[in-house]
Amino acid sequence: MNSEASSSKWADLAPRVLSAIAMAGIAISAIWIGGAVYQALIIVVIGLCMWEFGRLLNPTPTALPIVVGLAAAAGIFLSSFGPINAPNVILSPQIAALFVAPVMGAILASQHRVLFFSYGLLIMLAGLGFLSMGPGAALVWFILIIIISDVAGYFAGRMIGGKKFWPRVSPKKTWSGTIAGWVGALILGLIGMALGKFSVVDALAFPFIAFAGQMGDIVQSAIKRKVGVKDSSNLIPGHGGVLDRFDAMIGAAGALALLTGAGSLIFAG
Structure with a gap:
């Protein structure tokens, strides 16, 4: 293996480390302060993720990405209020708020409607998972x-x-x-x-x-x-978008929220 091939093999290490350090610093600060600061971080991140997702599925310039992004942020904001009672979890206002942005996207999108709803709902469930876990x-x-x-x-x-x-x-x-x-x-x-x-x-x-x-x-x-x-957006110069950096956490937090909610319903009878 020549030196050029070896160096290219690790070419993305520095950007990954730097972006990880930056995100870790922001996350640690929000977790440490907690309260409204932590909630605000989750609201902003989920709103940006949904905005980027709307741009991915609807590249033609429209207001749709902005609308679903704001709806997602509002949904996470509403979901942050009060405990969710397990027996009525599906009918609770906090859970209902999570469906607004995915449903809006599925209705208003010109294509990929099923994908918009399903992955959009995963993004929203991830937001609920982050609120439940932290800070x-x-x-x-x-x-x-x-x-x-x-x-x-x-x-x-x-x-x-x-x-x-x-x-x-x-x-x-x-x-x-x-x-x-x-x-x-x-x-x-x-x-x-x-x-x-x-x-x-x-x-x-x-x-x-x-x-x-x-x-x-x-x-x-x-x-x-x-x-x-290639990238969900260019919000992070040289590193893509927010969705590119949080995709793994969205998958894990969304799955965790879904499994935890299902378990709560089962054990609630």
Whole structure:
């Protein structure tokens, strides 16, 4: 392997590290301050994600992305008020607010209506998941799962290589990197268990959260490939958009919120 090939192999390491440090700084500050500051961060992030998603599926200049972005932000804002009673979770105003932006997008979009609703709802569920987890220790551990999984997968994929995980959708992802992400998450869970923070069941759930994050990344890659774009936007100079940076967390937080809600309904009788 020549030096040029070797350097290009790691060419995206510096941008990934710098963007991770910047996002970590913002996230840590919001978590530390908590309250309205943390809620405002989640509202802004979800609103921007939905705006970018609207632009991806409707590239022709319209007001749709702005409308669904504002609707998403408003939905997360309304969902932040008060506890959600499990027996009436589907009918609660907080949950109903999550459906407004996806439904609006599905109705007003000129194409990809089913995709707009389904992935749009996942974005909204992720927002609910972030509100439920934080600010607090649960959110910190959740972020660590995603970071450890991503870092382990990045280095294992480039150092070990091997068979591609899903070449048609994400040509760079390998099975070695995917499995390394699961192992990294499991090790983190075992560390948390050793510290007395989690039970065995909780620790064993860490790889599943990591997998949901990996699938969130892959699904977003598939969407971009479908519409023929590289980045969701250029909001982060040289690094794409907010949706590009939060796709794994959206997948993991959305799946976690969905599973937690389903479990609450089941155990509520």
